[in-house]
């Protein structure tokens with residue numbers, strides 16, 4: 001940053017005025033009127049009352065008073081960067097998505113990393129899931145992969161999302177703790193929600209305290225579908241693999257960093273990109289068909305389960321490079337609106353009940369947060385391909401239809417038309433059954449993959465999990481909640497349960513929690529789940 005020589009003129013009260021000269025633009029109001037004095041309000045006499053006629057003052061303060069918009073209800077603290085996605089080779093066999101047709105093609109991208117639970121001003125090294133949301137501005141519409149750095153989730157059905165989030169946010173009567181899972185409400189909810197056990201093991205692992213955004217994996221979590229030209233479906237899971245490998249800090253470091261530099265992750269990304277040290281990820285896909293889905297040990301619609309990488313190898317299909325910081329944090333990082341329902345032709349949803357619920361939630365929340373149905377008019381959210389529709393008006397409309405026709409069909413030869421060949425088509429999924437509010441029995445095994453994850457860890461990683469559970473549960477004041485958690489841990493790993501119970505000073509071990517399905521101990525440890533690889 002260059003410091004300019006500047007002419008400063010002293011005012012009658014000793015205040016300094018910086019006068020426009022040379023190339024410096026003249027300060028104006030938002031209506032464009034040049035401003036003569038930005039240091040003093042308009043008054044009756046030098047020491048008199050201020051005048052309501054002072055439109056410059058009123059406009060300036062009015063705008064300032066309205067600077068804050070609601071922070072995101074989750075993932076409030078985040079940091080974004082621009083870049084591009086480069087396609088390695090055509091995937092036309094599997095998908096007609098335009099982004100995957102031509103090797104070497106570059107697609108503009110914007111990524112926002114985040115923590116989930118803390119508010120906008122919370123510290124970067126909280127023990128928490130990290131959001132990994134990618135917007136790809138493809139030639140056939142924006143594609144958002146709104147993922148996390150953990151491949152599974154806490155709950156199986158979106159109807160439980162408000163509950164899990166309420167439980168992790170500050171308790172309503174006392175308004176704390178902030179951005180910490182270490183409290184009674186969170187562990188109360190978890191201990192009453194066996195489906196959370198797999199995710200909780202990941203959150204207690206070193207994955208939840210990454211060294212930097214640059215050393216994290218990203219996961220689309222849900223099973224999606226690729227659809228090719230013939231509308232044939234292949235199931236797909238999306239995984240981002242960092243070129244730099246995976247690294248985490250230890251809890252002791254995390255606590256110190258949070259105190260010394262709560263912006264640690266932001267600063268890291270800013271410094272790396274400014275230095276030209278551009279972080280890079282490979283997009284990998286796990287592809288499988290209906291026969292695999294039918295034969296796999298778990299339900300591929302269950303977002304608390306993953307498909308181990310030894311069973312289906314992730315295939316790299318392109319790379320993501322982040323090479324430019326936003327010009328303005330608010331305009332871009334704050335106003336970016338990710339939505340799981342943003343998919344281009346050739347990519348489709350599965351019936352995962354968490355994904356189906358998310359597809360409702362994100363549009364709804366963007367209207368609340370950004371305040372207008374026209375949030376797609378903001379440059380960060382607008383498609384970068386040609387787009388034409390008849391939506392009009394509303395607050396802050398900037399792209400109203402041009403001409404006479406704002407509907408179709410019309411007789412004026414104006415406006416856009418449908419395209420059955422190129423347009424988005426859903427997979428012709430055959431669904432039948434009674435209308436019920438029921439969870440499928442195929443979702444009922446809550447412990448086997450939690451155990452598989454734990455045994456996949458190295459000894460020191462397992463120790464970190466035991467220490468994290470001990471720390472977290474030691475903050476829980478209600479004995480029955482601690483006991484419930486130990487009874488779940490007994491179904492995951494007896495040694496782990498005993499270690500944590502002993503460290504918590506528990507005299508007797510509780511009985512293992514009732515399991516709907518006997519937890520399996522025949523699943524091999526999966527190398528692909530191990531944390532620190534380099």
Ligand code: HEM
Nearest residue numbers: 072075112131132133146147148153158161221338361365
């Ligand atoms: C925000 C991921 C489940 C509702 C986000 C963001 C990410 C994310 C990364 C931040 C986006 C950004 O950086 O702007 C996930 C993942 C989930 C999940 C991976 C499970 C696999 C859910 C569910 C719901 C939900 C089940 C609701 C039913 C929201 C809302 C926001 C959000 C309301 C705030 C969006 C905003 O204000 O811009 N989620 N989420 N999420 N998520 Fe989720």
